[in-house]
Amino acid sequence: MTNSAFQKIRSAVMRLEGGFIKNLGRVYGVYTLGFLGFVIIMAILEQAGVSAEKIGWMFVGFTIAIYALIGILSRTMESGQYYVAGREVPAVYNGMATAADWMSGASFIAMAGGIYMNGYPYMAFLVGWTGGYVLVASLIAPYLRKFGCYTVPDFIGTRYGGNLARFCAVIVLVMASFTYVTAQINGTGTVAARMLDIPFEWGVWVGLSGILACSMLGGMRAVTWTQVAQYIVLIVAYLIPVFWMSNKLGYGMIPHLSQFDAVLAVQELEQLHNLGAAVDPAAQAAAGKLKALSVGINDASDTLMAKWKFFTLVLCMMLGTASLPHVLMRYFTTASVKAARQSVGWSLVFICLLYLTAPALATFTKLSLLDPNLATGIIGKSFADAQSLEWVQKWTSAGFLKLVDGNGDGLLQLQEFFMNGQIVVLATPEIAGLPYVISGLVAAGGLAAAMSTADGLLLAIANALSHDLYYKIIDPKADTGKRLVVARVLLLAIGAAGAYVAAQKLTGILGAVAWAFCFANSGLFFPLVLGIWWKRANRAGAIAGMIGGLASGTAYLYAVKFAGMDPWLGIDHLRFGMIGMPVSLILMVVVSKATEAPDEETMKMVDSIRIPKGEVVQNS
Incomplete structure (x- = not known):
C-alpha cells in the first residue's frame, strides 16, 4: 500500500471517529433505550413463565455480548488510541467512564453489604472514597494531564529521571492494581455463580472472559466507551430496586430523604429481636466463615478509639483514591487540562448518584428482613418456613448464606442468620419480594461494576509493564505493533x-480493596504530590519514599494479618497505609534534602506543569 493510500484511509477513519464523538449523546441515548427495552422484554418473559435460570442467563449473556461488541468495534493499532484513547474523550463522558471505573464490585456489591453488616463504621469507606476525588481534582489530575504522560510510572520516570524510579513505580502499581483486580474478578464470579447457577470457581473465569473481550483489542479506547455503557447499566440497576422498595414499604418515592425514618424503625426492630446477643459457638462453627449480624445499622460509638479508627480508615481511602493508577490514567484521555478538571467534577456527580443511595439500600433491605408485619420478614418466624424460601435455598447452595437453629427452638433468631455481606445488594430484590427480572437487572449492574473496574485495572498493569518496563527500559527501539502485542499478551496473563x-x-471484596488502596498510598501518594508541588524532590528521595513506604506498609500488613501481632493504636490490616505513608513522606523529604537537588531543566518542567494553560510538557 502506498503512503498516499494509507493517509487517505487514515483520514477516512478519523472522520468516522469525529462523527462518533459528535454524536455520543444520540448513540448512548439509543443504547439506554435499547437496554430498558431489553429489561421490559425480560419482564414480559417472566410473566409468560420463562424460568428464572433462563432469564439470568439472558441478562448475563446479553450485557457481556454488548460490552464485547463495543470492545471489538473499538479495536486499534495506534499507540495513542490504545494508551490514552487519542486524548479526545469529552469531559462528561470521561466522568461517566471514570465513575464506572471507580464504582467497582466493592462499591456496587460490597459497600451496602458492609454497611448492612457492620453499621456506621463502614460509612468510612463511602466518605473516604468520595472525598478522595477532592484531592484528585486539586492536587494531581490536571497536572498529570498537563504533563502529557501515558501512565503514572511514565510521570514518575520522567519527573525524577532514571529507570530505577520508573521501575519502583511499576512495582507499586502492580501490587496495588493486582490486589484490586482480584477483588473485581471475585465480584464477577459472585454474580456469575448466582445467575448462571455454576460454582464460584467457574464464575471467575466466565467474568474474566468478558473483561478481556472489552479491553484486549482496543485498550483505553475500547475500555472508555465500554465503561460509559457499563455505567448506564449499573446506575439503572442500583437505583430502581431502592426506589421500588421505598415506595413499596410506604416511605415515598425519594428514598434518600425517607431512609432516616426507616433507620429509626430498624433500630426498634433490632431491639425487638435482641440485637447483640451472643452467637452460639456451635452455630458459628456450622456457619463457617459466614457472619451473623452483630452491630446496629447506626452503631456510632463515641469512644476515642472508635473515632480514631473511623478517621484513619477515611484517610487511607482518601489518599488511596488519589494514588490509584487506574483512576489517574483516566484523566490522561481528556482533550485539555480544563477538560481534566471538568471531568473530575462530572466523576463526582455520577459517583454520588450511587454512593448517596447505598445507605438507603442497606436500610430498606434490613427492614424487609426484620419487620414481622411484612411478608418478607423472616427473623423471629418459623425456622422451617425460612429455610423453604427459594432465595434462601439458592444463596445457601451458592455458599453465601446459612441458617442455623442453634438453640433448637424452631424459630429463626437474628444471631442464627449467617451471611456473606457481599450478597446483600444482589439478594435485595429477592429479599424484598420484587419480580425476578429486577434480580437479573441488579446482577447485570453488579457485573458491569466489577467488569468496568477490572478492565481499567488490567489495562493499567499491562500498559505499565509494556510501556514503562518493556518499551522504556528493556527494548526502547520496539515499534508500536510489537509494543501493543506485548501489552495484549500481558493483559491475558495478568487476567488469568x-x-x-x-x-x-x-x-473478601472490601478487604482486598482496602489493601489495594493502602499499597497505592504507601508507595505512590507522596512521590506524585511532591513531584508536582515540591521542586526540591529528587530521584533518590522518590526511590526511598516508594521503596520505604511500600516495604514498611507491607511488613506491617503481614505482621498484623498473618503473624499474629497486635495492631498499634487500632491500626489493623485495613489501615496499614497509616504506617507506610508517614515512612514514605519522611524518607522522601530527608533523602531529597540530603542529596543533590534536581537540575534546572527539571525544576522548570515542574513549574510549567502547574500552569493551567499552554502545551503539554512532554509527549510519551
Missing part, C-alpha cells in the same frame, strides 16, 4: 493470574 487468585477466596 487474577482469576486464579480470586478463586482461592483469600479475602
